[in-house]
Every structure is written in C-alpha cells, then in structure tokens.
Amino acid sequence: MEISPLLLLLLLLLFLIVAFISWSSFSSKRMKLPPSPPSRPFLGHSHLFPNLLSSSFLSSQKEKLGPIFRLTFGRVHFILVASAALTHEALLQKGSIFSARPQIPSTRIFTISFHGISSSHGPYWRFVRRNLVSRTLSPSNTSAFKHSRNEVLHRMIARFRQSRGIASAPVPVHEICRLAMFELLLFMCFGFFPDASTISHVSSMLHETVTYGQSIAPSDFFPVLAFLDGFALRKKRANRAKQEKLFMSLIDQHQKLAKIGELTPGNYLETLFALQTEDSSTELSMDKMVTLCSEFLVGGVDTTVTTIEWTMAHLVENPLIQAKIHEEICEAIGDKDRPIGEEDLPNLPYLQAAITETLRLHPPGHFTLPHSVSQPCKLGGYDILPGMAIYFSITAISRDPEIWDEPLEYRPERMLSRDVDLTGTNKITMLPFSAGRRICPGLGVATIHLQLFIARMVQEFEWCTTHPGEIVDLSEKFQFVWTMKNPLKAVIRDRRKRT
Numbered sequence: 001m002e003i004s005p006l007l008l009l010l011l012l013l014l015f016l017i018v019a020f021i022s023w024s025s026f027s028s029k030r031m032k033l034p035p036s037p038p039s040r041p042f043l044g045h046s047h048l049f050p051n052l053l054s055s056s057f058l059s060s061q062k063e064k065l066g067p068i069f070r071l072t073f074g075r076v077h078f079i080l081v082a083s084a085a086l087t088h089e090a091l092l093q094k095g096s097i098f099s100a101r102p103q104i105p106s107t108r109i110f111t112i113s114f115h116g117i118s119s120s121h122g123p124y125w126r127f128v129r130r131n132l133v134s135r136t137l138s139p140s141n142t143s144a145f146k147h148s149r150n151e152v153l154h155r156m157i158a159r160f161r162q163s164r165g166i167a168s169a170p171v172p173v174h175e176i177c178r179l180a181m182f183e184l185l186l187f188m189c190f191g192f193f194p195d196a197s198t199i200s201h202v203s204s205m206l207h208e209t210v211t212y213g214q215s216i217a218p219s220d221f222f223p224v225l226a227f228l229d230g231f232a233l234r235k236k237r238a239n240r241a242k243q244e245k246l247f248m249s250l251i252d253q254h255q256k257l258a259k260i261g262e263l264t265p266g267n268y269l270e271t272l273f274a275l276q277t278e279d280s281s282t283e284l285s286m287d288k289m290v291t292l293c294s295e296f297l298v299g300g301v302d303t304t305v306t307t308i309e310w311t312m313a314h315l316v317e318n319p320l321i322q323a324k325i326h327e328e329i330c331e332a333i334g335d336k337d338r339p340i341g342e343e344d345l346p347n348l349p350y351l352q353a354a355i356t357e358t359l360r361l362h363p364p365g366h367f368t369l370p371h372s373v374s375q376p377c378k379l380g381g382y383d384i385l386p387g388m389a390i391y392f393s394i395t396a397i398s399r400d401p402e403i404w405d406e407p408l409e410y411r412p413e414r415m416l417s418r419d420v421d422l423t424g425t426n427k428i429t430m431l432p433f434s435a436g437r438r439i440c441p442g443l444g445v446a447t448i449h450l451q452l453f454i455a456r457m458v459q460e461f462e463w464c465t466t467h468p469g470e471i472v473d474l475s476e477k478f479q480f481v482w483t484m485k486n487p488l489k490a491v492i493r494d495r496r497k498r499t
Helices: 005-030 046-051 055-065 084-093 105-111 123-136 139-144 146-164 173-190 196-214 223-228 230-259 268-278 286-300 302-317 319-333 342-347 349-361 394-398 443-460
Strands: 068-073 076-081 377-379 382-384 389-392 461-464 476-479 481-484 489-494
Touching: 046 068, 055 068, 055 394, 076 084, 084 377, 084 389, 123 268, 139 443, 146 173, 146 443, 146 489, 173 196, 173 230, 173 268, 173 286, 173 302, 173 443, 196 230, 196 286, 230 268, 230 286, 268 286, 286 302, 302 319, 302 349, 302 443, 302 461, 302 481, 319 342, 319 349, 319 443, 319 461, 342 443, 349 394, 349 443, 443 461
Parallel strands: 076 389
Antiparallel strands: 068 076, 377 382, 461 489, 476 481
C-alpha cells in the first residue's frame, strides 16, 4: 500500500511532538525546575497569558506555588519571582549571571538585533551604558540642562493657566505634563528644541513604537506558526521605517546646528557621535543611534509622567498632604518671591517622601524588564537555565504586608521614619527602578525631574477635585506603563501671581 506524502508529513509532525514532550518530561525530571500550575498539552500555559499582568493572578499563584514559579508558552519558559529575598539574591548577589536578556526574535526590528541598552548585554551593553551614565546623565552634565528645565517648566505652568481659561475648567494633567517632559527629553537628546509640529510627530510615532514593540509574533513561542507572523511584522517594519525617517531628520538638524555652534553641549546624540571617533573597535551606525535615541525618549517620558500624575492624584485626594508640601516649599524659599529651584530640592524631605510613596504604591512597571542567565544556576533551590525569561515582580515587593504596614494606603510619613534605598543595594524593600547591574540608568535624573515638576505645580497652584466631595478614581490600566485608567482632571487655583 502506498502512503501519501501528506500522511507521511503528519506522522513525522506527530513523532516530533511526542519526542519533544518526552524529552521535555525527561529533562524536567533530571532538573528541579520551579513549580508551575497545571498546563495543557503542547500549548503549555498559553490559556493563562491574558491574566499574566494582573496582581490577583500573581497573588493566587504565589499562594499556591510559592514565591517563584514557572509558566511555559511554547518553547519559552517564563520564571516569575515574587520575593524580596530571591530578587536580592538574583539581582545583587548573582548579578553578573542574571544580567543577561532573553532574545525574543520579533524584537530585532526595533532594537536592530538587540543593540539598545535595555535589550543588549556583554561588551556592547557596557560600552553604550557607560557612555549614557557617565556623560549625558552624569550629575555635572545634568546641571548643564538647568536652563532648559526652567524654560520647560515655565511653558508647562503657562499651559495649565491657558487650559483652565477664565471659567476655571478642569485641566488635563497627564497631557500637559507629557508634552513638557517630551520637550525636555528631546532637548537633552538632541541639544535643541524642535518645533511644535516635530514634537507632535515624534510623540505620536513613539506611541506607535511602544504599541507595536509590545506585540509579539506567534513564532516567538511556536516556531511552527511563523506563517502567521506577516501582519504583525509588517506593522513593526513600517513603524521602524517611519521612526528612522523622523529621527534622521532630527540628526541632520543636529549636525547643521553643531556646525554653527548653536547646540547645548552634553546632549545625548553628541556623545554618541563622540564614541565613533574615540573607540573605532565598536561600530555605532546610524540605525543604532536611532535605536538608542528612541530608547532614551521612551524610557524617560512616560515612566516619569505617570508618576507625576499618580502623585498629583493623591494630592488632590488628600488636601492635607498637599498643604504640607506647599508649606514646606514656602519655608524652603523663605520670603523670596521666586519659583522653587533645583538648589531647594534637598530641603524638601516631605515632598521626596510623597514621591517615594507614589513609586512604592504605583511603580510605572509591575514587573522588571525580563532577565535571563548567562549560565545555568540555582535560585531559591531551583534550576534556572539560559534562555528562560525571568521577571521580578515589583508590586509583590512594594505591596508586601510583611515589608510594609497597610501597604495599599498612601502614607508619605512612612518614608520619613525609615531608610529606604531605591537602589536596593543592601536590602530590597521596593524597586521601581529595578536593581543591580540592570538598574535604570536614569534614576538620578528622573528623581530631579519628579521633584522639580511636582514642586513647581504645587507652588503655583492649589489642586482640587472638579466637584466638592468628589472621589478621585485611582483604578489603573496597563499602557506600556501602569497609568490611571481615567486620566486625572483637576481644578487649579493660583497661589502665585507670577512665575
């Protein structure tokens, strides 16, 4: 009897599936992998994927399986860690092993084969990260952008007044703060303020980048489904082409202004060009520069703005906390009728406490970016292998009742009575900026921006609900970062008559 080619193909596929399942089962028995919830044949835990980001799912699985557990999606193992002790063990004690990144194939388009700071590792990662930290984001260079920060803040306050109008209409907090932060980060990146139209185009394009960048291709987890990748990959490539065209126009403008000496020195792009001449062993092509500049903006805008919005939401909800911050600001500047400045920030401990409490209760990300290991190792007594994507839960730690008393309450005072180390070097109690070798390089600059923006907003205006007795909606949603489900709108009343 003659067997058809189609039947042979089906039998071969069945054999490969059985062999893969048998090999996986045998390998799992030889190793002690983290526990996992019940899975489905071949599909693994794909049915649980929609719940992955919810805090209730993480809590329920932690209660059943412990502080470290495993989910499988096709060929990829996801390890979720929901323990401060295990996070400290991995990111600090074994940081050199856990500093790798898993390489998801479809992300190559935006990262140019993993050449962003957040996606790369090894010598190239150390090279570009060191440049960012020691030059653009260094304390001395940060002070060089003081004038631009003051200009952006002046514009922001004016926009709030304009948005309010004569009738004291509610102002869109997130929208106005995001525009201001975009202006500032574009200036720090390119050394000049682009026109309003360009800022709008960059903002819109990067919103698309974040949206498509988060999407995954079926073949990332199931290679056999590569034929379904077409639509998703076309969208990614189209957005990348738009990104390159827009950023190249900014790079060209940067170069023209550099020739006539009209750039603010120390901007990020200037340092990237300098690297090309200082270290010829590392090629930094234009497409890599586009990736690095895009990453600079994406990483610094929405994470900071959403923290500003959450803080202001709590100040609107808690007028007494807002009043304490305003009183502290008045004491810091004395009788001088001037805007609060960067030199005053060290004298605002209660403002700092309020922002730290916001970062604890509302971290921009509920999980760190995925880590991987450079060699097989143990974590919590379990085997962790290269290629696994390891996520550390930020909220499981920052809302842990064993670490924080009444963790779901917003209480800035708690931050005044305990020494909280945001780097987690000695002990991890919260990690809004991650920790260890992969800690956010912008921690210092982000802290200045948060304090300065919020201080100016509270100094200039009293922030109130749109109607007396109204309850602020503090529900959240995931949109690249965890932001307010319903953007904050508040009524503002002038405290100062001039800025």
